[in-house]
Amino acid sequence: MATAHTTPRTSGLPASLTPALLARLAARVTAAADAARVTANAPYTGTPLAALPVSTPADVEDAFTRARAAQATWAATPMGERKRIMLRFHDLVLARRDEALDLMQAENGKTRRDAFLEVTDIAITARYYARNAAGLLRPKRRRGAIPLLTRTTELRHPKGVVTVISPWNYPLSMAAGDAVPALMAGNAVVQKPDTQTALTALWALDLMHEAGLPTGVWQMVVGRGSSIGDQLMDNADYMMFTGSTASGRRIARDAGMRLIGASLELGGKNAMIVLDDADIEKAADGAVNACFPSAGQLCVSIERLYVAEAVRERFVAAFVERTKKLKIGAAYDYSIDVGSLTNQSQLDTVTAHVDDAVAKGATVLAGGRARPDLGPLFYEPTVLTDVTPDMTVYDHETFGPVVSVYPFRHVEEAIARANATPYGLNASVWSRDGARGRAVAARVHAGTVNVNEAFAAAWGSIDAPMGGMGDSGLGRRHGADGILKYTEPQTVAHQRIQGFYPPASVSPETWATLLTGALRILKAAGLR
Numbered sequence: 001m002a003t004a005h006t007t008p009r010t011s012g013l014p015a016s017l018t019p020a021l022l023a024r025l026a027a028r029v030t031a032a033a034d035a036a037r038v039t040a041n042a043p044y045t046g047t048p049l050a051a052l053p054v055s056t057p058a059d060v061e062d063a064f065t066r067a068r069a070a071q072a073t074w075a076a077t078p079m080g081e082r083k084r085i086m087l088r089f090h091d092l093v094l095a096r097r098d099e100a101l102d103l104m105q106a107e108n109g110k111t112r113r114d115a116f117l118e119v120t121d122i123a124i125t126a127r128y129y130a131r132n133a134a135g136l137l138r139p140k141r142r143r144g145a146i147p148l149l150t151r152t153t154e155l156r157h158p159k160g161v162v163t164v165i166s167p168w169n170y171p172l173s174m175a176a177g178d179a180v181p182a183l184m185a186g187n188a189v190v191q192k193p194d195t196q197t198a199l200t201a202l203w204a205l206d207l208m209h210e211a212g213l214p215t216g217v218w219q220m221v222v223g224r225g226s227s228i229g230d231q232l233m234d235n236a237d238y239m240m241f242t243g244s245t246a247s248g249r250r251i252a253r254d255a256g257m258r259l260i261g262a263s264l265e266l267g268g269k270n271a272m273i274v275l276d277d278a279d280i281e282k283a284a285d286g287a288v289n290a291c292f293p294s295a296g297q298l299c300v301s302i303e304r305l306y307v308a309e310a311v312r313e314r315f316v317a318a319f320v321e322r323t324k325k326l327k328i329g330a331a332y333d334y335s336i337d338v339g340s341l342t343n344q345s346q347l348d349t350v351t352a353h354v355d356d357a358v359a360k361g362a363t364v365l366a367g368g369r370a371r372p373d374l375g376p377l378f379y380e381p382t383v384l385t386d387v388t389p390d391m392t393v394y395d396h397e398t399f400g401p402v403v404s405v406y407p408f409r410h411v412e413e414a415i416a417r418a419n420a421t422p423y424g425l426n427a428s429v430w431s432r433d434g435a436r437g438r439a440v441a442a443r444v445h446a447g448t449v450n451v452n453e454a455f456a457a458a459w460g461s462i463d464a465p466m467g468g469m470g471d472s473g474l475g476r477r478h479g480a481d482g483i484l485k486y487t488e489p490q491t492v493a494h495q496r497i498q499g500f501y502p503p504a505s506v507s508p509e510t511w512a513t514l515l516t517g518a519l520r521i522l523k524a525a526g527l528r
């Protein structure tokens with residue numbers, strides 16, 4: 001059995017998470033003064049974090065009423081002022097990053113390196129939409145119905161109040177990353193972060209207020225979906241949901257009944273293809289970065305690895321060696337490679353998937369066991385081979401530090417097997433030949449595909465859309481799509497001098513002949 005390097009168990013919370021800070025964050029929840037309280041446990045130790053007020057359905061209704069009132073003023077706030085607030089938020093996130101890292105580690109159990117990626121992500125997102133929103137949203141002249149006579153303009157209006165429902169796995173990225181473009185587009189936001197990681201989301205809200213966002217424009221409620229989900233849906237003008245495919249289907253159904261738009265960022269079973277001409281050392285490093293960030297609790301992480309038969313032996317040896325050397329543990333510094341799972345349900349799923357595979361004949365090349373000696377929710381980074389279709393791990397999302405390695409003979413077989421899933425979120429292709437890698441990438445059924453990178457190249461390309469095909473979701477975040485979805489397009493067409501109907505002095509028949517001639521001229525002139 002593989003053993004990984006470990007560090008001693010950490011007890012207690014970092015000093016930056018003072019009672020005063022935690023109380024200030026709790027006070028940011030939209031809830032009644034005498035609200036019931038809920039307390040999440042720190043994954044590293046199982047000990048309680050801060051008590052947060054629980055929002056009732058009435059509190060959520062109240063949040064929407066206030067958001068709707070605040071949104072009208074916010075939408076009228078000049079874009080330059082919105083941009084200044086967002087850039088101040090950017091600076092504050094970087095200046096206070098250690099506080100954010102401590103919070104994310106305490107609530108989610110991830111390593112400091114993984115948490116730092118979220119800080120980077122939010123800085124990039126805030127800067128991008130601060131600097132680009134004006135250009136993306138400004139009124140745009142469109143070709144008119146009749147050249148020279150129709151002046152047509154496309155306007156973009158905010159939807160109104162956007163509901164954002166965000167999960168626990170990337171508590172800062174998922175909480176603030178989707179709110180930033182909604183706010184820049186002039187919307188108000190009512191958000192329900194997952195209770196496990198609500199403090200991090202509230203921290204982002206707190207900083208946005210410090211940056212100058214007016215009261216009421218962005219609000220957070222805390223509670224179970226089963227208790228306040230109806231109010232979050234019934235009052236929304238647009239729904240931004242990130243979570244499992246099963247929950248996404250229910251959200252899509254309810255949004256459909258209300259005829260509101262929804263963006264759904266859902267699950268995946270992401271594939272990596274190592275072609276026969278790949279740089280094996282780099283691909284092995286890449287596979288470690290692809291499979292184990294945030295203990296595999298990353299929607300774009302890799303769970304299926306297809307390796308060309310010609311390089312399989314060398315690649316597997318290099319990958320397994322690196323995996324066994326990973327340092328697992330709990331520490332509020334940069335010394336650790338793999339952190340804890342976040343909740344018992346994740347640990348149960350990971351354990352069940354690996355145990356089922358092993359019972360049915362899979363071989364464990366690294367990891368394969370929980371590590372209660374490190375903390376209640378640790379599981380070793382695990383590499384499996386000899387995985388067959390009857391095993392759950394073959395085609396079900398594990399959302400943990402578990403990857404299955406499969407050999408392939410021909411590139412066509414690799415593409416077909418990578419695509420043999422209802423999901424289509426992210427993929428990765430490795431080749432020394434960039435053009436070959438990109439050609440294979442274009443044939444993989446996934447919303448983002450990285451060549452010679454795991455996920456960060458596509459995710460970090462904030463100017464390009466990111467999201468899932470098939471069961472991995474609907475809609476996109478990032479780029480123009482990531483902000484335009486939060487707007488209602490409106491076409492204003494101003495007809496001058498002459499319209500489509502004939503003037504009184506021209507008979508309808510003559511008019512038809514004239515228009516037919518005009519249409520022929522437009523085509524001959526090469527107009528689109």
Ligand code: NAP
Nearest residue numbers: 165167194223224225226229243244247265266267268299
């Ligand atoms: P989940 O069960 O769907 O829950 C996600 C969050 O949504 C929870 O906070 C949950 O709150 C809330 N929620 C679910 N249904 C709701 C409803 N009808 N109304 C209001 N809130 C509702 O997902 P999970 O298992 O916790 O999260 C992991 C999944 O998220 C994985 O499948 C992962 O791939 C996916 N994910 C996707 C992306 C992406 O960008 N594509 C990113 C991150 C994660 P309650 O628990 O309180 O109900």
